[in-house]
Amino acid sequence: MSVFYEIGIVFKFFFRYILRQKKTRFFLILSFIPTILFLLIFSLKTGKITPSRYFQNMTVWYYFQFLIPIMALFFGNSVITEEVENKTLHYLTASSVRKSSIVLGKYLAYSLITLIIVNLSIIITYFVSLIFGPFNASDLSVMVKFVLISIPSLFAYFSLFVFGSSVLKKPTIVGVIYLFGWEVLIQFLPGSTQKLCVNHYVNSLLPAHTRLSAMSFLQFFKPEKPIIAFVALVFITLIFLYISILIFKNKEFLLSD
Amino acid sequence: MDAVIKCDNLSKWYGKILGISEITLDLKKGIYGLLGPNGAGKSTFLKILSGQLKQSLGNVTIFNERVFNNNKLFEKIGYCAEYDSFYSYTTGYEFIEFIAKLHGIGGEKLGKECLNALELTGMTGRMNDKINTYSLGMRQRLKLSASLVNNGDLLILDEPLRGIDPLWRLKIINLIKETGKNDKTILVSSHILPEIEAMTEEIILIHQGKVFANGNIDEIRSLLDSHPHQISIKSNEYRQIAKDFINKDFILKIEFIDNDRKVTFETKNRNLFFSMLTDYIVENKVEIEELTSPDSNLQAVFDYVVGRKS
Numbered sequence: 001m002s003v004f005y006e007i008g009i010v011f012k013f014f015f016r017y018i019l020r021q022k023k024t025r026f027f028l029i030l031s032f033i034p035t036i037l038f039l040l041i042f043s044l045k046t047g048k049i050t051p052s053r054y055f056q057n058m059t060v061w062y063y064f065q066f067l068i069p070i071m072a073l074f075f076g077n078s079v080i081t082e083e084v085e086n087k088t089l090h091y092l093t094a095s096s097v098r099k100s101s102i103v104l105g106k107y108l109a110y111s112l113i114t115l116i117i118v119n120l121s122i123i124i125t126y127f128v129s130l131i132f133g134p135f136n137a138s139d140l141s142v143m144v145k146f147v148l149i150s151i152p153s154l155f156a157y158f159s160l161f162v163f164g165s166s167v168l169k170k171p172t173i174v175g176v177i178y179l180f181g182w183e184v185l186i187q188f189l190p191g192s193t194q195k196l197c198v199n200h201y202v203n204s205l206l207p208a209h210t211r212l213s214a215m216s217f218l219q220f221f222k223p224e225k226p227i228i229a230f231v232a233l234v235f236i237t238l239i240f241l242y243i244s245i246l247i248f249k250n251k252e253f254l255l256s257d
Numbered sequence: 258m259d260a261v262i263k264c265d266n267l268s269k270w271y272g273k274i275l276g277i278s279e280i281t282l283d284l285k286k287g288i289y290g291l292l293g294p295n296g297a298g299k300s301t302f303l304k305i306l307s308g309q310l311k312q313s314l315g316n317v318t319i320f321n322e323r324v325f326n327n328n329k330l331f332e333k334i335g336y337c338a339e340y341d342s343f344y345s346y347t348t349g350y351e352f353i354e355f356i357a358k359l360h361g362i363g364g365e366k367l368g369k370e371c372l373n374a375l376e377l378t379g380m381t382g383r384m385n386d387k388i389n390t391y392s393l394g395m396r397q398r399l400k401l402s403a404s405l406v407n408n409g410d411l412l413i414l415d416e417p418l419r420g421i422d423p424l425w426r427l428k429i430i431n432l433i434k435e436t437g438k439n440d441k442t443i444l445v446s447s448h449i450l451p452e453i454e455a456m457t458e459e460i461i462l463i464h465q466g467k468v469f470a471n472g473n474i475d476e477i478r479s480l481l482d483s484h485p486h487q488i489s490i491k492s493n494e495y496r497q498i499a500k501d502f503i504n505k506d507f508i509l510k511i512e513f514i515d516n517d518r519k520v521t522f523e524t525k526n527r528n529l530f531f532s533m534l535t536d537y538i539v540e541n542k543v544e545i546e547e548l549t550s551p552d553s554n555l556q557a558v559f560d561y562v563v564g565r566k567s
Contacts, residue, residue: 001361009358013344013351020346087342091403094307094336095359096328249326252310254271255340 006097010105018075018113027071027114031121034058035128042132051133056210059122059146064202068118068154069183073175075110076161079103080248081171087255099249103162107241111158118154119147145207152233153202159240160198166247190220198236204229259321260285261411261442262306266315269301269466276301277466279315284444288437290453291446293463299446300339302463303415306444307336319411332361335404339415341396345389349380349399352388353406360407374406375399377432379425393420401429405436412436412443418452430455485509486527490534491547495520498543505533518546 001009018024038058042051049057080103083089092102126143164171183199194200203211204223211223224232260283269276277298293299304310305317311325322330344352353371362370375381378398388396397420404412414433418426433456437443447453453460454474462470490498499511499520507530510523524530538545 009355013355013358016351017344017346087338087340088344090307090309090336090338090340091344091356092359093309094331094334094338095356096330096332096361097359098328099326255309 001096003098003101006101007105007108010092010097010102011109014106014109015112018109023074024113024117027067027074028117031067031117032124034062035121035125038125038128038132051129052136052139055126055129055139056142058125059143060206060210063118063122063146063150064153064206065199067121068114068150068202069157069179069199071114071118072154072157073161073172073179075114076158077165077171077175078110079106079162079165080244080253081165081168084253084255089253089255100245103241103245103248107158107162111155114154114158115151118150122146122150142207142210149202149205152230152237153198153205156198156201156233156236156240159237159244163240163244163247166244166251187221194221195224198233200224201229201232201236205233261320262444263318263321264315265317267302267305267312267317268314269305269310270313275466276310277305277463280463280468281315282461282468282471284442286440286442287459288433288443288445288457290457290460291444291463292448292450292453292460293446294448297448297463298466299448299463300415301466303336303413303444303446307334307338307413309338332407333410335407335409335412337400337404337412337414337417339419341393341400341420343388343396343399346387348385348387349375349391349402350384352399353384353402356403357406360409362407370406370408374402377405378402379428394422394425397421398425398429410441412441412445414443414445416446416448418447418449426452485523485525486530487521487523488527488530488534489519489521489547489549490545491517491519492543492545493518494543498537501537501541502533505530 038051038054041054080089083092093099122143126139129139161171161175164175168174183197186193186197187199200221201224203221205226208223223229262282262284264280264282267280268278275298280302291299291302301310305312306319306324308324308327308331317324319330320333324330344355347355350371353374354367357367357371357374372381375384378401380395380398380402383391383395388399391399397417401414401417404414412433417433418429421429430452433443433445437457443457445453445456458474460470460472460474461468492498495513495518499513499522502508502522503511507524507526508522509525512521512523513519514521522530537543
């Protein structure tokens with residue numbers, strides 16, 4: 001079997017499997033919270049903010065700062081840790097499929113589901129904004145940019161958390177500390193420490209006016225050039241994915257209690 | 258004939274805890290029973306053979322190839338793990354189909370092989386139901402189907418009869434025996450001697466991580482049978498029974514529990530004891546409330562055999 005065929009087998013099975021999982025339904029509901037809030041706020045006419053501004057702020061704040069990282073954490077961990085905790089790993093590893101194909105197939109399945117959930121919600125929220133405000137070509141362009149930026153952002157976070165699940169027994173706790181501890185803390189530190197987190201490069205890619213409007217607290221943030229930020233995210237994706245595969249190939253995972 | 262499985266001083270530690278120690282074996286084609294009490298090292302040994310674990314010391318080859326990280330080798334191996342674990346949101350058929358694909362089965366053969374594997378374990382009737390609706394016995398049979406689907410030359414079965422009802426237990430035993438006749442190698446683990454005895458005469462006894470007997474069942478059976486067995490009888494006439502059996506030469510010890518109306522015999526010949534007890538009950542019309550064998554578990558037998566051999 002070729003590597004691509006093997007990845008395809010793993011990808012197809014897990015893509016369908018993830019769709020049936022309860023946590024996928026939970027994240028799907030979670031992804032539509034901004035849309036529901038949008039409808040509530042603008043139906044009741046309680047907000048002083050314009051629909052266009054609300055859409056941009058909510059996307060930057062909710063999707064890029066919260067939903068993408070948190071989904072990457074829980075789904076990224078699933079790539080290896082879930083197999084160990086559920087004691088199903090032997091079905092994959094005692095088979096004729098390469099271990100690298102197992103990691104890549106699962107990685108792609110989980111990433112694609114997350115991309116679909118996040119972007120479906122971003123796009124629907126954008127169209128809801130059109131119900132309450134006039135159509136603006138620049139808003140459409142911002143929405144398209146958001147969708148495009150979500151792809152390298154999500155892949156980078158996913159790789160980081162797949163790496164976590166390949167080396168740690170309880171990667172979720174460490175992941176939460178990383179996301180809501182380290183990534184938040186270093187926003188308030190001057191100097192180049194900020195470069196030591198994925199969030200820095202994601203924020204660098206976001207259109208400047210949307211970032212400034214949604215995250216005025218980023219006093220020490222010095223954005224990278226978009227091309228450097230993009231390359232950094234690709235580099236993070238590839239390097240962590242490569243290391244994860246190497247670890248997965250050579251590590252023994254003890255499935256016993 | 259070349260050895261299918263070749264182990265040379267195979268040892269495994271979990272930190273400071275010993276899993277298996279210096280196992281040296283050459284297994285050719287046929288059915289082998291891996292017998293030992295819980296915690297003896299059976300699963301550790303099978304996990305090394307199935308590529309789940311790396312040995313700490315020694316060497317292991319299957320079909321003259323290294324095992325760990327050798328995915329090509331697993332085209333020829335079916336593995337039934339000890340865990341009752343599945344991708345439970347799938348149906349039985351989807352699960353078997355996925356396992357078949359993982360073993361390189363595709364195209365026209367795929368559906369046929371999946372149905373065949375499910376049919377062998379009687380799972381076709383429920384194959385379109387979700388696995389999380391299956392009973393323990395059905396899940397165990399499904400797991401067995403998964404190990405059979407690639408029609409491998411080597412089958413590694415870790416406690417395959419656990420949780421299976423008596424009717425299917427017999428059918429699975431026959432299935433394993435039949436599969437073994439088709440030029441295949443099967444290694445089955447269990448901690449229940451009669452289960453293994455029903456499948457094969459070739460037994461590997463494993464205890465505290467070491468292989469201490471390996472060979473034909475007759476030799477091992479005689480070792481096990483000479484173990485003194487305890488048999489407890491609860492009856493109103495327990496003292497009379499004790500009196501009538503006390504002079505038999507196969508009785509080693511008698512103990513009473515008066516407040517429970519119980520007598521416990523220790524015998525060196527369990528079969529003879531039971532045969533005579535049956536005749537005694539019929540002849541004397543004795544009413545027995547309870548008959549138990551408190552040390553019939555394999556651990557007690559193993560402790561005795563290991564003690565005798567050392």
